[in-house]
Every structure is written in structure tokens, then in C-alpha cells.
Amino acid sequence: MSFAQEYSDEKVVEESNKFYADEKAEVPQDLPLEEEEIENSKIEAVRLVIPVTDDPSLPVLTFRFWIFSLFFGAIGAIINQYYYFRTTSGTFPMFFVNFATYAMGTALARILPTRSFTIGGFSMSLNPGPFNVKENAMIYIAVGTAAGSAYAIDILVCTDLYLNERMNALGALILLITTQCLGYGMAGMLRKYLVYPAEMVWWGNLVQVVFFNALHNTDEFKAKRMVRGWSYMKFFWVVCGITFLWELIPQWVGPGLVYFDWICWIKPFNFDFWALFSSTAGGGIMSLSWTWTSINGATLWTPLYSQLCSYGGAILSYWIVLPALWLTNTLNAKTYGVPLSSHLFYGNGSSFDVTAYLESDNTLNEAKYDAGPPVSMTPMYALNFFYSFISLGACVAHIAVFHGREVLDTFRSISHTRNTEDIHTKLMKVYPEVPQWWYAVFYVVMLALSIVVCECYGLQLPWWGLLVAVIIGWALTFPICALTAITGNGPGLNVITELICGYMLPGKPIANMTFKCYGYMAMYQCLSLLSDLKLGHYMKIPPRAMFVGQVWGTIVGAVFNYFTMIIIINARRPYLNGTEADPNGLWSGYQSDIYWGSALIFGALGPKRMFDPHGSYGFVFWGFLLGVVLPPMLWALNKKFPSSKWQKFNVALIAGGMSSFPNGYAIGILPSLIVCVIFQWFIWKYNRSWWKKYTFILSASLDTGAALTGLMIFFFLGGGVSPKLSVEVPSWWFNHYNATDENFPNYPYLDVNHCGAADGLWTGGITDK
Template sequence: MAEKQDLEYEKDIYALGKAYAGDTLELSEEADAENSKIEAVRLVVPVTDDPSLQVITFRFWVLSFFFAIIGSVIYQFYYYRVATGAFSIYFVNLASYALGTGMARILPTNKLTIGGYSMSLNPGPFNIKEHALIGIAVSTAAASAYAIDILSATDLFLNHRIGAFGSIVLIITTQCLGYGMAGSLRKYLVYPAEMVWWSNLVQVVFYNAMHNTDEFKTKKMIRGWSYMKYFWVFCGGMFIYQFIPQFLAPVFYFFSLFCWIKPYDMNMWGIFSTYYGGGTLGLSFDWTSIGGMTMWLPLAAQMCSYGGVILGYWIILPIMWVKNTWEIKKYVYPLTPSLFYTNGSTFHVQQYLNPDYSLNEELYQAAGDTATMTPMYALGFFYSFIALTACVTHIICFHGAEIMKSWNMAVGSKEQDIHQKMMAVYPEVPQTWYAGFYIVMLALSIMVCEVYDLQLPWWGVIVAGALGWILALPLGAMNAITGFGPGLNVITEFVCGYMLPGKPIANMAFKCYGYMAMAQCFGLLQDLKLGMYMKIPPRSMFVAQFWGTVVGGIFNYITMIAIINTEREILTSPQGDPAGLWTGGNPKVYWGSAQIFGALGPQRMFNSDGYYGWMYWGFLIGALLPIILWALSKKWPSVSWDKFNVTIIAGGMGAYPNGYITGVTGSVIVALIWQFWLYRYHKNWWSKYTFILSAALDTGAAFTGLFLFIFFSGGVSEKLIVNPPSWWGNYIAFDPNFNATANGGYMAIDRCGTTGLWESGNPYQ
């Protein structure tokens, strides 16, 4: 019996892997009328339900609150780190399962009464719906709220902090505006079978493996270990290992061996430095720079992304750097979101701002010099223009007929999906709830913008919301059916830049409300679909999603304040952290965009007669390239031309300044091992170990970063700050004057030298 269960589980994982790898949405003409039309859904999602199971319990409140705090703190912590870590939802699933079942064994059955609300401390066995709802609540909390970008940028670069209450209202409203949109769109983007929301299937397999087949207790791993023991062994091993690249020897995070050949050569520095330059052929031994998703994300998509990075930063950047194209060396650092004057000195928009932080046109015009971007930063916007229009034409060319067929079936068909039919036993959330919630959040959004001087007038908030409404339906369908869609952050910046020129804070706020409302709407719709697959009552879903959003937003803010208060100098420094751990890169990018699109305005920065008018050609290039690939697919249909996704490639080419170019080599190696070799030639091993190993490694690495922040970086108290040891693996110029007592002042963290020392190679001459 156990062997049969193992075989069925492996079949499910294999089928899910094919579906998730981007195979064409398959509609079976002979599908059972009492099951889903989608083959992958039929294989993964059980057509069973037990309406008697309690969902919102005392255990739900305790465990969701506990993991929501941890998840929001970890995500916010990594927002300011060079390494990009994550809080694995698989860890939440595993740990909440262990804790939930433990609470079911030891808690009394006494009633807990708060006001008129009463619940049992222990309503019975820890069930699958209760478990899934904890994961859903935590997933809404375990993120860095987009409004943190506004608060961080204004705090760090304008020394303007709007206060705790206004900050939390800003965070919650930007996160919750999407609720009303999701409620109105669920009929079209959740209920139909064609709206799969593919990543949910991984979660469905995980929950059902734990509760239905009891895989994590009965199925044995290497050495006869249980799933839980396997997870904790590898999680603990990664937790210990991560101290090497993140604390003891940061040189193994920024491992640029080619720089060791000639560390005082400016060309070598700009091309090979993984901390300051393009990171060509750089290798990072830090797991957070690689990530567990490289083990199971679609190989074609990963290769497109890494291929874009290699093209942009290993080919184009070196050519531009050696030839000094567009005077790229004038700006010293090849990759920076900072703005400069035409002579290469740093541009600071603050000196041209009025007391209300709007641009003073007279002061700026009187300066007689214009702000410019570094060539690579300008190319980043060019690539984003390509990605946006390429996504639209790629969808039309390669998925247009499929989407129209699915859309017509979804909207026009009277036949309900089997899973939607099964949900009929539960009271639906009235549309008035969502409408009322949206109105309240919109009113609070207007209030926070007006009262706290965010420069965005009441009508600007409404326009931002309307932009999200206009684009949510078609792009939501693309996400639900095909699994991907474009980002709209650049478009919102453009619209506000023309609408409210000279107002950088307004541009950030408009971008956040316009882009984030739609993005959050998609996240909520995806969770609603997961709730349908797991047969969770819709009203319980409503409560859990809002609960996780509020808890996550509050602790995002608390973590932000703690980090900015302790690391402000490093986060604002143009040189960055000498230890190579902290970075103000994310808020710098957000603030850089606010200067370009908000303070200065696109009509000035992208004028056809100016430096960057050529970038508008990106829209046309992006629109044409997928059409060319589609035409080639008609000529040579045996080639999978649709796998050459221009949107993903362009996204890789514009990867910086959204992250350091450190983990490309390692990620490619891991992806090829897991997604090419193991998946093709050892499927049984891949299906048995990949997801649990990925979860274990990501979780261990994330907890190392959290431990270092709390106990070594002053997260709790400045008395707990511990500097990294001074030795060969940690050459750091602690002394900016390069005194002889400095620890290797002649070396940067990646051994590629440092600016201003190209000639002699001796910092003391």
C-alpha cells in the first residue's frame, strides 16, 4: 500500500512539474464532468471535502500570529541586505504542522471568551484546512510591504519621517486596496476552472502529502530518516554554514577570482567585481544569492533570466567599460542608481527642493547643469520598456487564441467548475463587504496622503486606483492562465511624472497605490483560488488575509525603524558597507526613480532632444521581437520559439539595480543540476527530495541572517554589536583613511581593489 502511495505521489509531482514548467494549458475533451477540465488540477486537487472541519481556531490565531511576525521581520531584514533571503512558506507548513498537532495533544478543551466571541482552546485534531489557512495568513504577512520603499527613501534621503500612525496607515492601505478589487474580480479570475493560478498546485500537493498520505511520518528518506528529520538536519546544516559567507568570511560571498590576477586595474575592477562592477564569472558561496527556487523553477524561464543577466552584465557592460562608451568611467561605479551632473559629480536633488519637497524650478534652471544617469542605469529603463511591450505581444502571439478560448468559456459558460460547486455549501463573502472595505481603504488612503503631506492630492489617489482597475482584469487573466504577467511600476511612474511634475514623494505614493493595489489584488486572488482548492470557507479566507496583512505591515514598520536607526550611515553611504553585508540599494533605487520621474519629470529627462530620448525605442523593439519569434515558429514549428521569452530576457538584462550580480554562476549550476540532469534522468529522486530540500536550505539560510541581525548587528541592542573577525577571509578597510592599522585597506571585500588606487596599488603612498 505504501509503495502504491509513493508511486501516486511521484506521478502527481511529475505532472505538476510539467504543468508548472510552462506547458500549454491543456483542456481535455474527454474530461470527467465531475472533475476539473484542467489535467494538472485533476491530478493534484482532491475532489473531496469535509465541511465539519473547523478552520478559524485558537491554534490558527496563535500560530498565524507567531509565523507572521517572523516572516515579516525576516523579509524586511533582507530588504536592506546585500544577500537576498526569503522566509520559506514550506518551513511554515512544516513547523505549523508540528506545533499544531502538538497543541492538539496538550491543550485543554476549555472555552476562551473575548467579548461576545467564544472558542475552544482545543476543538479537536489539527486539520488540513486549519493548516492551510495558517499558511495563507502568513503568506500575506511574509513580505516587505511596498510602502516601505516610500518610508525608507524619505527617511534616509530627505530626513523626513511621517510618524508611526501615518506610516502604518500608509502600509495597510497600500496593501489592502487590492481587497475590493479582488472581491469584484473573483467571478472572472477565481471561479472558472481555466483560472488555475499554477503556483498554488505546489501548495496543494504539500498539504495533502502531509495530511492525506501522512508522507512526512511514514515515507522514509536517506538513512531511514523521516521527512521532518531530513528537513531539520539540512536546515540546521545550512544555518551553520551560512555564518561563513555572511559573517566569518564575506570574501566567499563576493568571490571574484579573476580580480586576484590584477586587483589594481580599473578595467578588471569594473568588469569582474561582484560588489561594484558587472560580476563577470563571479561565484558566490552564499546560498541566499542562489535560492532554493532554482531547484524547481522552470528551466527555460531560468535560462532566459540568467541569459539576460549574462548578456547585459557579462557582455554589454565589459564592452562599454573597456571602450568607455558614453563616458561610463566618468561615473566611477558602473552600476549605481545615483544621478550625476554632466561632469561626473554626484547630483543631489535635495538642494533644489522647496520646503514641501517639490522641485524649485528657478533654482534648478539657475544651476545651468542637467542631471544625468549612468549608462547602465539608463539601459535598465530601456530594458524595462522592452519587457513591458514584449509581454503583451508575446501573450497575444503565443497564447492569444488559448486565452480567448479560455476567457469565453470562463465568462460565457454556465457550467461551474467542480471545485466551485463544492464551495456552494459555505456562505460566500457578500460583495458589499468587499465594496465597503475598498471604500474605507480608499478614504484612509486619501486621508494619509493629505494629512501627512505626501504631495499626492485626493484625485491623484483616485487616478492611481483607476489605473489599477483598468489593467487588473486582462493582466490578471494572463497571470491566472499562463503563470506570468508584466510589472507596471515604470508605467505608473510615467503617468504620475506627466501628471504631477516636480513632486518626488507624490510620484512614489502614486506608484505605490497604482502598482501595488493591482499586485496585491493578484496575490489575494491567488490565495482565494488556493482556498477553493483546499475547500476553505470564503469568510474565513477574508478574515485570514486581512489579519496577515495587518500583522505583517506593523512588524515591517517596526523592523524598518530598528534597521534605519542602527545602520543609517551605511545605508546612505555612496561607498556602501565595508563588510559587504548591508546595502541601501533598494531605497536608493526607489529614490532614484522618484528623482527621475517625480522631481525632474519624464518630460525633462526623456525629452527627444535630450540624452535619453532614444529609450522610447524600447517600446517598439519589445513589441516587434515576439512577433518575429512567432513568425519563426510558423516557419520552423519543431523549435520551441515560445521558450525564448523576451520579457524574461529583458528583465534579466535589467536585473541591477534591483540586486547585486553575485549569484548567477551558482544559480546556473544548481538549475542545470536539478532541472536538467536530475529532473530528466532521475525523476524519482527529484520528486522525492527537491521540494523538501529547497525548503530546508532556504529556511536555514534565512534564520542565519535573522540571528546575525538580532544578536550581532544590534537589532536588539547596540551592546550586542559584534564586528566580524579580522583575517584573510575578511579584508575590510575599516579605516577610510587607509592607515597602516586598517585591515587590508588596499583590498575591497571582493579583492578587486578599490577606487582611486589604480596606479600604485599601495594605499599608503
């Protein structure tokens, strides 16, 4: 079965030849009648939203691009680094960036002079003409590259918070930039196979294409009208504004609506109820969340089978497996106090502190450790590694058994003929391609700098260890990127890399973090660049402009990530390293906790100790076998019963969902599943024309409104600009602020956990601990 058959036949196949025919009223009158018969993509979703026109004369790397990408890239890097240390997962509003740059770019196009300036023989016009759709998209791509929290930040945060060691600025910036850039060379080699084929959809890009074309009023968007005759942009702003106002309630006035653990109210002082139904420390069973940030717009358009696999895995793990382990106290689950935690413990449940066993160079003193009590972890955290191994093995096996022959055919066809090119690849032939040697030279330079930073800045990782990390990235990048391009989801390499390094370099936690970062990020950044290349492919952005914009954004993001991290750690260190609890539950180091916990398990202690075949956690390695065996079994069932669609049961995605919340905060499962079913099944099945008109622009407007709320709270209510602007909402039922004081004498369960008794005031369940 082909990629197109498996993943797009349900997407309006019966309408594939009448996209314009069933919306005659929306087709501009100046379009030729032959529009219905022009060549188009064989993927239905792509046919619905990607124009098959191009204007090669539009400039891309303009003066406006450099100014806007720097300004918004810096802001995005700061905001997302801020959210790295927050309990809720807000993001920088990229759709806001698109709007702001559109408005500002249009204004500059009217007021800037048209004269050129020259720097070092390079000439650029201040105003090359109207602000165009490609320019806007290129700014988005560059800002998106900058506006994130670099993965290597985890290394810097963990060494700073838990070892009280801070790398100097030069070494930190080299680390951040090289870990982000190594994947670029890999993407250059794989673009022919993971960007150009039509089957490689990269689903997240479709909503962006709709948005940009609607914003710039291109092609058929000139005549399309929404409810009440609104234009696309009016509809966007109305929904965005409503979302912005609503999000002020859960994000600021009543954070309890983020963790709406209503079942806990039945028995608020019962320890078991708290462990199963709390979404901040337990399984979050049937928990609701009234903020869009816990759902996000991808739920509206990511393929239905993909989401059902992921959410099904999460429900199986946190709503079924977790209660079974907790209520039976399997592997002493209750001893550790919480069902979900990435911390390590002694057998009696007290926290394990690795610093007592480290030498001055941060390597493990094995004799001292072996003389002490053994270390253990929560059962669900051990299962997290088991699920991760299943996901990685299943990813490779699924691609091999379901698509192996087609992958080989694709390799051969791309290498020997151009007959497989779709319309978008043909349109891109007008632009000069990026030579392979550009990627090769860039890769070699980044690899050399990576070796320098590993050898000179105390990261414990020798040069040969770094080479092993990047080789692993090369070996597994193709199947992971292919699965992500097709399904919208895919596993990472973080667990397998730390496992391999744990055997190679035992007793070295910093080396393990560094090895994982370089091995994982080589793949992840390759995936990110490939996704952006596909967006550029859809938007017809010249490949060389894409290359420059991506590299530029990476450098900008690394610089502002680093300095934001330093400022926040200096201001919130007790909340982040766990020595104090934030009374309002908004600041947390849980992301660095997960990273550091893995470094201790695989790096300091080593997988030989933690996952001894005869020990409590030896079962985790069976995950690889299950991951490799299950997809061929599903393939056989699909061959035997082709109408049953066994290929939709993607083991890699199911296992990925099972390992979604290793450190708590299991929010958004039920509301996301509800939204997914409504949009991807009910509306798609019963009102398909509504779905294809509204879904992508609705996704963009909801995400933008929620993100704008977070941005406004950060700058003007949360003290982001100045501590004097920090505004706290008075204590009430849904904000849990200082809820254990005299204002709430009868509700001691309204503390930071949002579900369960404060100060251990349990009246049930705890006796079984």
C-alpha cells in the same frame, strides 16, 4: 496553442495516466483500486502533487490560528524589514513557521481545555480538536501576508533619509495598510479568471502543498519513503540541518563567499576588471556565490523556459551589454565611477543632490535647476528603464497574440457554463463563496482612506492623481497576473506608473513615489492575494476564512514594519543614506536608493527633461514599441515553424532579466543557472521519478535551512536582541572586515567592494576614465 500545451506538455505528459502506477510500492494499501482513474487536473505538475480529496469538517480560523498568526507575523515583519536594509537578500523562513506552528499547535491540542469563550456574541473554542493541515496552511498564508516589507516603506524611508522628514505614526500606518489592501477588491473581481481555471497554476504554491501534506502525513504521504527509507520529514530535517550549518560560513564567518568574484584575482588592481567582474558594483561576470540565499528553492521547480529567459536576459545585459558600454566609454560610462548605480550625477561625475533645488514644500525650483549644469545617469541605469518598458509592452502583447482567443473563450465559458471546472474547483463548491460586495465595500473603504492620507499628510498627490494610479492598476493587472500564474514570473507597473505621474505632476518627487506605490501595489497585492487564493484552492480552505486571514495579516505586518523601520534608521542612518560606508559591507540603503533615484528622475526632474527625444536618453521610449512588436513576430515564427517552439522565447521575461540589478549586487546568476539546468533539464530528463519525489521537499528544506541561519545570526550574533549579543568574526581572507588596515598590507583590494583596489589604488584601466 493552449496554456496547457505551451506550459505543461513537457512536464511528463507521457506519464499523465500512470502517476500511481509507476509508484505502486508507495501507494497506501487502503486506497481503492479506482484511485488511478479518478478525475484530476489536466496540468501534469498539479496532478503529481495536489491531492484530490477534502475534509470539509476541519476548522480553520481557530484560537490557535489567531495566536500563531499574530506572533509569527510580527516576527516575520521585523526580520524582513531588517533584510530590507541589508546587502544580502535573506528572508524570514516561512517553512520554519510551518514547523513551529505544527509543533506548537499539536502541543496545544493536547493541553488546552475544550471549553469555549464568547466575545461580543462570537463564540470560539480554545481547543476545537487536533491541529489540522488546513489550519496550518491558513496560518502560513496570514503570516506570509504580514511577513514582508511593505512597498510603501520606501516612501517613508526616502523622505526620512534624504529629506529628513518623518511622517507621524497614524499617517504612516494608514499609508502602509491602504497600499497593501487596495488590490484585494481587484482580486475578488478576477478570481474567476485567474484562480479557478486549471491553467492558472501559480507555480510557487506546489511546493507548499507538498510540504503541508508531508508534514501532516496525509493521503499518499503516509507510505512514501525517501533515501535510506527516511520519511519525508526526516529527509527534510537532515537536509535543513546540513544547510543551516553550511550557511554559517558565507552568511557570518566568510561573507566573501557570497560575492566570490574569482576572476578579479587575475588583475585585482585593474579598474576595468573590477567594473566587469565585481558582483557588488559591476557586472559580476562569471561570479560565483556559495550561499543558498542567492539561489533559492524556486530555481529547482520554476519552469525551465521561464528561468532560461530570465537568466539569459541577465547574461545578455550584464555580461555582454555592460562590458561593451564600459570598455568603449559609451555615454561617458566611466565618468560616473561605477557601471551600476541608481544615483544621478553631474556631467563631471560628481553626485547630484536634489535638496539644493527643492522648495520648502519639496517641489522643484525649475528656474534654479535650469540655471545649473544638466543631470545625467549611468548608461546601464538608463537601459534599465528601456528594458522595463520592453517587458511591460511584451507582457500585454504576448498574452494577446499567443493566448488572446483562449482568454476570451475562458471568459465566456466561466460566465455561461460550469463544464470547464476542474476537480479542485468542484471540490471547493461545498464552501460558501465570498460575496462580491465584501470585496467592493472593502475596496471603497481603502480607497477613501487612501485619498485621506494623500490629501492630509503632504504626499503631494491630489485625489484625482490617486484615482488615475488605481485605474492604471486595473487596466494592466489581468495580463501581468496571467503571465505570472502561467510562467512563475511577470513584470511590474513601477516604471510605467512613475512615467505617467512624471508627465502629470512634474517637479514633485514625493507625489511620484506615492503614485507609483498605489498604482504598482494595487496590481502587486492583487497578484499576491490571487496566489494565496490558489493555494487555498489547492488546500481546500474556505474562501471566507481566506479573506479574513489575508486582511488580518496585512494589518499585523504594517504595524511591525513601521516600528522596525524607525528603530533601524535611528541606529544605522549614516550607512543607509550613504554619508558613511559600512566597513563590513552588510548595511546598505541600496533599495531605497533605487526608489529615490527613480523619484528624482521621473518626479523632481521629470521625464521631459531626462528623456528628451533629442537627448542622450530619448531611446528609452522605444522600449514600448519593441515590447509590442517582438511577440507578434515570435508568434508568426511559431506558426511558420511550430516544432521550433518560438513561444518559449518570452520577451517579457527576457527583458525582466535584463533589468534585474540596476544598482549592483549582480550575484547568483551563474550558480542559479547551473542549478536550474541540473534540476529542470538533466534530472527531469534522465530521472524523472527522482525529480517528482525529491524536488519540492528539497526546495523547502534548503530554503528553510538558509533562512534559519539568517534568523539565528540576526537574533544571537548580529545584535538583534541586544547589542551585547553582537559577535564579530576576526578579520581574515573571506570576511573583508576592516581589510585595509595593517593586517592586510598586501591586499588592499579586499575592501568592501570585494573585488578591486581600495582607496582608488588602480594600476590599469582607470587611465581611460
